[in-house]
Amino acid sequence: MIAMQGVYKTYPNGVTALNGIDVTIEQGEFVYIVGPSGAGKSTFIKLMFREEVPTKGTIKINQMNLPKMKWKQVPYLRRDIGVVYQDFKLLPKLTVYENVAFALEVIEEAPKSIRRRVMQVLDQVGLKNKARFIPDELSGGEQQRVAIARAIVNHPKLLIADEPTGNLDPDTSWEIMKILDEINASGTTIIMATHSKDIVNTIKKRVIAIEGGLIVRDEHRGEYGYEI
Numbered sequence: 214m215i216a217m218q219g220v221y222k223t224y225p226n227g228v229t230a231l232n233g234i235d236v237t238i239e240q241g242e243f244v245y246i247v248g249p250s251g252a253g254k255s256t257f258i259k260l261m262f263r264e265e266v267p268t269k270g271t272i273k274i275n276q277m278n279l280p281k282m283k284w285k286q287v288p289y290l291r292r293d294i295g296v297v298y299q300d301f302k303l304l305p306k307l308t309v310y311e312n313v314a315f316a317l318e319v320i321e322e323a324p325k326s327i328r329r330r331v332m333q334v335l336d337q338v339g340l341k342n343k344a345r346f347i348p349d350e351l352s353g354g355e356q357q358r359v360a361i362a363r364a365i366v367n368h369p370k371l372l373i374a375d376e377p378t379g380n381l382d383p384d385t386s387w388e389i390m391k392i393l394d395e396i397n398a399s400g401t402t403i404i405m406a407t408h409s410k411d412i413v414n415t416i417k418k419r420v421i422a423i424e425g426g427l428i429v430r431d432e433h434r435g436e437y438g439y440e441i
């Protein structure tokens with residue numbers, strides 16, 4: 214599903230964040246991306262939805278060649294990819310329902326099917342009864358569940374999560390992991406950057422460790438491998 218070959222990324226300020234990445238990720242996998250701060254994890258993730266473009270190398274996602282893609286094709290790539298961030302990034306003035314529906318309105322789904330799908334996905338993340346709330350009226354864990362609902366409402370093949378539990382307490386983090394695991398069980402590929410040793414060592418998945426812009430470890434059912 215995802216194939217990177219000889220991928221380098223140097224930012225305009227001269228910092229090289231990725232130094233020759235080769236990796237393949239199959240449809241349906243759940244992959245943790247671990248490594249020290251500044252290792253290149255976020256850069257690696259951003260390349261997959263063309264938030265950043267590599268300086269060199271090829272990136273193929275579902276047969277699309279990302280570095281060569283024209284700007285007008287990028288929305289088509291992103292329709293198949295959901296993204297969840299550490300700080301949720303919800304629209305503060307919109308209700309839970311509106312935040313999730315927005316993702317379908319922009320792709321011009323029929324209003325009737327939007328309503329059905331939004332309520333279905335809010336039910337999936339346990340927030341059907343909070344559809345009329347605004348983000349400020351929710352806990353951090355609830356806000357992250359809204360962000361997950363928004364990310365999966367369009368049935369993406371790939372869900373990317375950049376430290377999704379980074380702002381959450383341990384109990385809430387486990388709830389989020391349970392939801393991500395269920396989403397993965399239904400066939401969605403999940404790529405999750407994390408600093409949580411507890412999560413990686415408890416819910417065993419493939420672990421890719423990045424250090425200094427290189428993959429230094431890639432293990433099936435791997436360990437976190439760092440002290441903090």
Ligand SMILES: Nc1ncnc2c1ncn2[C@@H]1O[C@H](COP(=O)(O)OP(=O)(O)OP(=O)(O)O)[C@@H](O)[C@H]1O
Pocket residue numbers: 224225226228229230248249250251252253254255256257
């Ligand atoms: N937009 C940018 N412009 C310039 N340099 C950047 C940019 N984004 C990241 N970097 C640099 O690239 C390197 C890798 O950063 P990246 O955010 O990918 O690391 P990370 O592993 O995700 O770190 P963290 O765990 O702290 O989030 C760092 O040296 C960082 O300062």
